Amino acid sequence: MSDQTITRRGLLAGLTGVGLTAGIGSLAFVPTLRKPALDHVSRFNDTMQDTLFSADRLAPTYTDAEITQPFRYNAFYPEAYAPDVDPDTWRLRIDGRVTRPAALSLHDLRQLQADTQITRLICIEGWSAVGKWAGPRLSDVLQATGADMSAKYVRFDCADGYHSSIDMASALHAQTILALDFLDRPLSRAFGAPMRLRIPVKLGFKNAKFVTRISVTNVFPGGYWEDQGYNWFAGL
Numbered sequence: 001m002s003d004q005t006i007t008r009r010g011l012l013a014g015l016t017g018v019g020l021t022a023g024i025g026s027l028a029f030v031p032t033l034r035k036p037a038l039d040h041v042s043r044f045n046d047t048m049q050d051t052l053f054s055a056d057r058l059a060p061t062y063t064d065a066e067i068t069q070p071f072r073y074n075a076f077y078p079e080a081y082a083p084d085v086d087p088d089t090w091r092l093r094i095d096g097r098v099t100r101p102a103a104l105s106l107h108d109l110r111q112l113q114a115d116t117q118i119t120r121l122i123c124i125e126g127w128s129a130v131g132k133w134a135g136p137r138l139s140d141v142l143q144a145t146g147a148d149m150s151a152k153y154v155r156f157d158c159a160d161g162y163h164s165s166i167d168m169a170s171a172l173h174a175q176t177i178l179a180l181d182f183l184d185r186p187l188s189r190a191f192g193a194p195m196r197l198r199i200p201v202k203l204g205f206k207n208a209k210f211v212t213r214i215s216v217t218n219v220f221p222g223g224y225w226e227d228q229g230y231n232w233f234a235g236l
Helices: 002-029 031-052 106-110 138-144
Strands: 092-096 102-104 114-122 128-136 153-158 163-167 177-179 196-198 211-217
Touching: 114 177, 128 138, 138 177, 138 211
Parallel strands: 092 211
Antiparallel strands: 092 102, 114 128, 128 177, 153 163, 153 211, 177 196
């Protein structure tokens, strides 16, 4: 009886597995079902990652000796097409759900206390690199402009047309900084000068470069890659 029961259970499990496989496989032949199904799974992933996120969990840090040399360039276009932003006229616009909207200069940001971190940037393409970054915490900048910390999202718009967004809890994470320096020098054009987001608890495509605007909002902002199907939360 025991062997018979196990066999039946195994058969039922096998049939369930076949059914799920067939169901998922059938999406390839029904385009109208494929996107809604994948969107549903992506939303589920976002919800689970948001639930598991902890402000107390820090990304690993490394030593100077472990920094990747050379650090890999990464963007959705060749390096030659990276925007050349004038640091003297550049301003970081902060708006949305803030009581003191601002247009901060590079000088303004450098007056804030800077945090330095040696962390690993992990790309969704499968590679990673350890770099050294420095700049003020995003939480300090949001606080200085009277941001609504209960808002859901923070959106980033960039000089190259890129945009991305993160949840407020991730924006307030202790390791989320507005990087002004890379390897103890001001950011170069290749790595997002004059300022980029550095958030080591998320995948690389969330680390927006050439940032010109930060908006606090309750309206879901999406993102350049996220609107094309990438998982939005993108936590590590």
